[in-house]
Amino acid sequence: MSRLAALLVLIASQTVALAQQGDVARGQQVFRVCATCHSLEPNRNMTGPSLAELWDRKAGGLASFERYSDALKSSGIIWDDRSLDTWLTDPDRMVPDNAMPFEGIKERRDRADLLAFLKDATKPGAAPAVAAQSGMGGMVGGGMMGGGRVPNLREPQASERVTRIAHCRDTYRVTTADGKTHAFWERNLRLKTDSSKDGPQSDSPAIIPAGMMGDRADVIFASPEEISKKIETRC
Ligand code: HEC
Incomplete structure (x- = not known):
């Protein structure tokens, strides 16, 4: 093989590797649609279960989440790159009668980017860093825009109390x-x-x-x- 050909092969294989890895920063943007229902902090459950420490977890297996559907609990799924990609493509197809009100993400690249982000952000101990870095922990106008959090009502302002x-x-x-x-x-x-x-x-x-x-x-x-x-x- 000529040196040029070898170089082209090298570049091509790196491009494939990059594409498979997914773009974490883009993935964080994609996660905004999930963040109204899912936090990344351990056991902070909202409409949906916390996604902290998701990889290798049994589907429906987070003990602190009270509202799993029977369908998800009995699905036998273990969450990994592959099963998450299938779930996020079309949740109802993978687990009929599940309780996640979400139609899925059809774009392969969006899913790859999202999973690249999630894999980092759900590692044990990762959540606080992610929250700080993206400003996710903060209250935006008291709402949960871009969220991962509902407003904290422990110390409300006078206008809220x-x-x-x-x-x-x-x-x-x-x-x-x-x-x-x-x-x-x-x-x-x-x-x-x-x-x-x-x-x-x-x-x-x-x-x-x-x-x-x-x-x-x-x-x-x-x-x-x-x-x-x-x-x-x-x-
Ligand atoms: C409108 C709320 C809502 C949105 C938006 C949403 N989810 Fe969910 N999600 C849920 C609920 C509720 C469940 C529990 C489903 C069940 O028990 O059948 C769930 C379950 C899951 C699970 C299984 C967790 C476990 O412990 O087994 C994963 C993974 C997940 N969601 C990821 C996502 C991702 C990633 C997104 C964004 C692309 C997203 N969800 C968007 C509400 C939501």
Whole structure:
């Protein structure tokens, strides 16, 4: 083989290797669609299970996640490069009746990049570094944009800390620690709980806006028992 031919072969094989490796930075962008449901921190579960330490884990096997479908739990899958690529191509095809509300990623390159990112980011001990580097840990406007995290309600601002809730006919009036009172049509106020360490302290529910128009909000309590205790019927 001439030296030129040898060089071309070398370049070609490196290009293939690179393509297979996937682009971690691009993969991190692709991960944004997952981050609304999945965190990379161990046992920080949201809509979906934490993806920390995913490789070699049994599907449906994270003990701290309460909401796996029977289909995923009994699938017998072990997560690795190959099974994850198949899952992310078309979850419903791989595991019919699974509970992940996600249609899949059709572009092979997007999946390769995502998996390159995830493989690094889910290694034991990797999450804090990834979060810091990408600014993922931070609250963006109190929301979870680009997320991996829901807003922490332990230390809410005065404008978020609910001091009183009154219900009258079809309206809730929510008073916050900054002295303001907001009125909501009862169908537009959602009452939720967060019993995790990110949730509000007991007897100190928090209100966060939901939707764009300011007409909807969530009030989040530490436990279900608090909900009706906190709401007075008063006109
Ligand atoms: C709308 C929420 C949502 C989105 C978006 C989402 N997932 Fe999921 N994911 C879930 C839920 C819920 C489950 C549990 C499914 C079940 O039990 O059947 C899950 C399960 C998984 C699992 C199996 C984990 C385990 O412990 O067995 C993996 C891996 C996964 N998702 C990766 C991803 C990736 C990567 C993305 C982005 C491309 C993504 N998911 C997007 C909600 C979501």
